[in-house]
Amino acid sequence: MVTYIIRRLLMLIPVLIGMTLITFSIVHLIPGNPAQVILGETATGEAIANLEETMGLNEPYFVQYWNYLLDLLQGDLGTSLRSKAEISSEILPYIAATFELTFFAMLFAIIVGVNAGIISAWKQNSWFDFLAMLFALVGVSMPVFWLALMEQWIFAQELGWLPAYGRQDSRDPIAAITHLYVLDSLIHLDFARAFTILKHLILPSIALGTIPMAIIARMTRSSMLEVMKSDYIRTVRAKGSGQFLVIYKHALKNAMIPVVTVIGLQTGVLLGGAILTETIFSWPGVGRYVYEAINYRDYPVIQSGILVIAFIFVMINLFVDILYKKLDPRIKY
Amino acid sequence: MRLRLSLLAALFLAFVLFLAACSGDGGANPDESSDDAAAETDETADGESEGEAEEASASGDGVLVFARGGDSESLDPGSTTDGESSRVTQQVLEGLLTFEKDSFELKPALAHDWEVSEDGLKYTFYLEEGVTFHDGTPFNAEAVKVNFERWADPEHEYAFADEGYVYSMYGTMFGGYKGEEGHVIEEINVVNDYEIEFVLNQPLGFFLQNLGMSYFAITSPAALEEYGPEINENPVGTGPFKFVSWTKDDSIILDKFEDYRVEGLPKLDRVIFEVIPDNAARLIALRSGEIDIMDGLNPDDAAGVEAEDGLELLTRSENNFGYVGFNTQKEPLDKVEVRQAINYAIDKQAIADALYAGYATTAKNPLPPGYLGYNDDVEAYGYDPDKARELLAEAGFEDGLDIELWTMPVARPYMPDPETVSQIVQNNLADVGINVTIVREEWAPYLEKTLQGEHQLFILGWSGTNGDPDYFLSSLLHGSNVGSSNRTFYVNEEVDELLDGAKRAIDQDERAELYAKAQELISQDSPMVTLVHSTPVMATTSKVKNYVPHPSTSESLAEVELVE
Numbered sequence: 001m002v003t004y005i006i007r008r009l010l011m012l013i014p015v016l017i018g019m020t021l022i023t024f025s026i027v028h029l030i031p032g033n034p035a036q037v038i039l040g041e042t043a044t045g046e047a048i049a050n051l052e053e054t055m056g057l058n059e060p061y062f063v064q065y066w067n068y069l070l071d072l073l074q075g076d077l078g079t080s081l082r083s084k085a086e087i088s089s090e091i092l093p094y095i096a097a098t099f100e101l102t103f104f105a106m107l108f109a110i111i112v113g114v115n116a117g118i119i120s121a122w123k124q125n126s127w128f129d130f131l132a133m134l135f136a137l138v139g140v141s142m143p144v145f146w147l148a149l150m151e152q153w154i155f156a157q158e159l160g161w162l163p164a165y166g167r168q169d170s171r172d173p174i175a176a177i178t179h180l181y182v183l184d185s186l187i188h189l190d191f192a193r194a195f196t197i198l199k200h201l202i203l204p205s206i207a208l209g210t211i212p213m214a215i216i217a218r219m220t221r222s223s224m225l226e227v228m229k230s231d232y233i234r235t236v237r238a239k240g241s242g243q244f245l246v247i248y249k250h251a252l253k254n255a256m257i258p259v260v261t262v263i264g265l266q267t268g269v270l271l272g273g274a275i276l277t278e279t280i281f282s283w284p285g286v287g288r289y290v291y292e293a294i295n296y297r298d299y300p301v302i303q304s305g306i307l308v309i310a311f312i313f314v315m316i317n318l319f320v321d322i323l324y325k326k327l328d329p330r331i332k333y
Numbered sequence: 334m335r336l337r338l339s340l341l342a343a344l345f346l347a348f349v350l351f352l353a354a355c356s357g358d359g360g361a362n363p364d365e366s367s368d369d370a371a372a373e374t375d376e377t378a379d380g381e382s383e384g385e386a387e388e389a390s391a392s393g394d395g396v397l398v399f400a401r402g403g404d405s406e407s408l409d410p411g412s413t414t415d416g417e418s419s420r421v422t423q424q425v426l427e428g429l430l431t432f433e434k435d436s437f438e439l440k441p442a443l444a445h446d447w448e449v450s451e452d453g454l455k456y457t458f459y460l461e462e463g464v465t466f467h468d469g470t471p472f473n474a475e476a477v478k479v480n481f482e483r484w485a486d487p488e489h490e491y492a493f494a495d496e497g498y499v500y501s502m503y504g505t506m507f508g509g510y511k512g513e514e515g516h517v518i519e520e521i522n523v524v525n526d527y528e529i530e531f532v533l534n535q536p537l538g539f540f541l542q543n544l545g546m547s548y549f550a551i552t553s554p555a556a557l558e559e560y561g562p563e564i565n566e567n568p569v570g571t572g573p574f575k576f577v578s579w580t581k582d583d584s585i586i587l588d589k590f591e592d593y594r595v596e597g598l599p600k601l602d603r604v605i606f607e608v609i610p611d612n613a614a615r616l617i618a619l620r621s622g623e624i625d626i627m628d629g630l631n632p633d634d635a636a637g638v639e640a641e642d643g644l645e646l647l648t649r650s651e652n653n654f655g656y657v658g659f660n661t662q663k664e665p666l667d668k669v670e671v672r673q674a675i676n677y678a679i680d681k682q683a684i685a686d687a688l689y690a691g692y693a694t695t696a697k698n699p700l701p702p703g704y705l706g707y708n709d710d711v712e713a714y715g716y717d718p719d720k721a722r723e724l725l726a727e728a729g730f731e732d733g734l735d736i737e738l739w740t741m742p743v744a745r746p747y748m749p750d751p752e753t754v755s756q757i758v759q760n761n762l763a764d765v766g767i768n769v770t771i772v773r774e775e776w777a778p779y780l781e782k783t784l785q786g787e788h789q790l791f792i793l794g795w796s797g798t799n800g801d802p803d804y805f806l807s808s809l810l811h812g813s814n815v816g817s818s819n820r821t822f823y824v825n826e827e828v829d830e831l832l833d834g835a836k837r838a839i840d841q842d843e844r845a846e847l848y849a850k851a852q853e854l855i856s857q858d859s860p861m862v863t864l865v866h867s868t869p870v871m872a873t874t875s876k877v878k879n880y881v882p883h884p885s886t887s888e889s890l891a892e893v894e895l896v897e
Contacts, residue, residue: 033777051499082406083581084497084565093580149613157617164618165609170584171396173605282609284582292404292582297777 001325008318015314020072023306024065033057068303077308078300082293087304091289095308096179097167098285101277102270104201105209110263113213117220117259122247124225132217139214148207148280155203163200165282168193204281208274212266219262223255230254257327264320268313395589395602397877397895400609400624404582407565410550411484411500414798419547420628420887421606424587425467426550426570429458429477430541434881434888435650436703437800439545443472443571453536453839460527464594466553467575474529478521479554481531485518486511491554496562502548506799508537536837538844539801546799547887573599573891582608599891600879619644619872625895626873626880632690632749638872645873650703651866652884653747654696654805655794657738657758658861662822663789665734672859674724675790676714678765683716684757685865688750692870696863698852700805701797701884705841706848711856721765733766739783739791743776746869747794754864755792783820791820798885802848807832810855823860 035051052058056067071078077087116136120129156164167181168174174193177184182201185194227233228251236250275287286309293301406415410422429444444458464472479491484503487494487510508515517537522530533540543549556569568576571594574587585606589599607624609615612631616638619627630638639646657679659666666672681695697713700706725731740755741748748754759769769790774782783791795805808814811832812824828851835847873880878894
């Protein structure tokens with residue numbers, strides 16, 4: 001197991017180098033001179049030349065890439081052109097915001113998705129099965145921004161039950177410690193505030209979690225049905241176990257293997273920034289961070305932001321691979 | 334299996350804690366420093382104000398939430414040209430002069446009086462006495478001098494040029510930087526603590542107008558020393574509100590400055606600037622009462638807001654214009670008849686109606702109405718396809734011609750939907766026998782290539798900043814700006830002379846006359862089809878009183894009140 005993890009970590013090195021090459025090239029292949037964009041339609045030629053000089057855009061690409069790698073090795077993600085702040089510290093609150101949202105979205109997706117899948121498999125071809133799978137189909141196909149706007153319209157504007165935007169009550173902001181606001185409010189032992197913050201999480205979590213939920217439900221159902229046909233389940237049945245015990249104790253563990261893959265991949269996708277959800281609910285997450293940077297042609301932020309997202313994605317994949325082994329000791333590498 | 338799920342949950346939690354630890358270390362730095370700043374401010378300025386401010390904010394009274402579409406770029410006003418930045422810095426910092434609530438008329442701010450010498454080369458300002466910055470530093474002439482020198486001189490110890498600070502608005506408005514030929518400010522003399530003198534090397538007709546701009550607001554020199562290049566996240570001025578905290582892409586919090594120089598102001602205890610990127614979501618937040626003022630209402634939603642109980646619709650005066658420009662040095666657009674023909678062929682009213690839901694007026698000058706020297710006597714090019722055909726025939730194009738129209742890829746307040754405008758123009762011109770091919774480019778190459786003259790027809794616009802006609806007319810149409818901001822390549826020596834004269838003149842009536850004459854010549858030469866001036870719309874809840882939107886897009890909230 002340990003050697004496997006070490007091997008996987010070593011394999012990460014070429015992946016990471018590849019990532020830096022790709023992020024670096026993509027940004028430089030986008031048409032347009034960043035100096036021109038930053039200074040806007042009123043810029044003079046001289047100002048553009050000066051800015052190119054200070055940003056090092058005059059250097060050959062190879063030199064720019066080499067400098068970038070050297071900085072990365074020292075943990076320096078560069079400085080944002082827009083805010084002039086260190087990206088490595090500036091990006092952390094954004095990651096925390098995205099993480100919090102992803103955590104609750106996946107919590108919703110897993111709890112609802114796995115159970116809906118199990119029950120659908122259990123009561124195959126029942127009305128619940130049809131309804132759940134229809135719902136899952138709709139869930140997979142539904143545009144996120146439409147769902148988000150409908151949620152806002154119904155629950156914030158018409159019913160007034162839940163807040164329409166943001167991470168917290170903007171009139172009464174929290175003193176952030178970790179920037180994970182639920183955790184922060186618990187550290188402050190401020191349960192009323194934790195409740196408010198959870199209320200802010202409900203709509204965006206559902207909007208963001210619906211697609212993964214639907215995918216997980218379908219995957220759980222089909223995987224479960226497969227496992228239910230296997231010999232060992234028949235043996236368990238022959239021993240006289242009840243249906244509940246058969247499913248939750250014996251079948252679920254093996255049925256979960258493909259589901260864990262899906263959960264891992266979906267978590268990676270959500271952590272990579274859910275730009276639509278983050279935009280509609282004004283959630284200051286990594287997706288928004290990179291998106292704003294793209295608008296501004298803030299090269300260092302685009303590079304580092306995408307790199308961080310890719311890094312998180314790779315780490316989650318690693319994590320899922322390790323989890324496989326735990327779930328099914330028969331898996332050999 | 335439950336065990337496995339809980340293992341999964343536990344690993345998630347571990348990751349949460351890991352992240353928490355990370356953000357606790359690194360992320361806290363900017364916040365800590367801003368918290369320190371707030372605490373120090375309170376200690377040095379007034380021990381009691383801290384408690385008061387906290388009480389006020391805790392009770393929730395007098396807390397105004399202002400929602401906009403994007404975050405500020407920098408809270409150091411001189412180093413940015415971003416409107417979302419000056420919207421906030423306007424509350425925190427003040428300049429020597431400022432503008433009237435709803436126009437570009439000048440009024441005193443940190444300078445209560447000023448004198449201009451006969452030759453227009455010496456400006457003396459008499460400063461308010463007894464004013465302190467939010468950090469307790471006294472405001473005086475030396476502070477003014479430090480700020481201006483910082484913008485003018487990249488070598489200055491507070492210029493932070495190595496960190497990428499560029500004071501482009503200063504360069505644009507005062508003709509360059511220290512040591513450059515066009516730079517107009519020769520020297521700045523501190524006469525005494527409350528009297529300061531600016532000596533120019535050539536007259537500048539809009540010098541005072543520049544000083545009213547929010548970009549030239551005065552920062553505490555002590556804060557420049559303390560924060561260094563982090564001054565863009567820690568603004569310290571003399572304004573009605575002091576800076577408390579900034580969560581990027583989320584919110585900026587400002588609290589009432591108890592020692593504000595104007596008695597009884599500000600009326601609010603706290604102002605929060607929230608970022609809500611989506612226009613529809615922002616309107617929902619306004620309806621549900623989570624925010625009080627929203628910028629950037631879709632013109633299509635304006636009618637609904639106006640009819641709705643509990644909401645108010647507000648408009649800003651027009652301060653921009655959108656246009657279809659000609660490359661006047663390229664065939665066949667070098668012929669004035671062709672340019673005039675196209676001008677007659679485009680239905681400007683149809684564009685105003687289709688795109689701005691009525692919140693725009695058709696433009697006949699490249700200058701918004703209400704500006705100094707706006708020439709109302711200029712005859713507009715009405716929609717007249719017959720006349721257009723006639724003119725084309727006169728120019729020798731009775732069989733029609735082919736032309737390229739470049740379309741900008743981004744929306745701007747002056748041009749909310751360039752794609753639709755280009756299609757209307759295409760149809761209009763097809764009616765008079767001109768076959769238009771639409772060319773699409775990315776934004777940066779679009780700006781670059783139109784500067785280099787690769788285009789024929791193009792779509793663009795311009796927004797005002799200091800409320801002076803020079804910023805519109807000279808930037809866009811002066812011959813010396815070909816290759817820098819004059820994309821029509823229009824060169825008319827007579828116009829150039831008029832514009833230069835107006836730039837140098839001190840007497841505002843004389844300037845108005847010169848600009849009026851220039852507009853007449855420009856209209857005859859028709860280097861561009863001026864389409865519309867848009868009036869941006871915004872909405873507030875009915876609780877908000879005394880809020881007056883300023884044409885520059887940033888306004889002081891000092892007098893705004895919340896009334897139940």
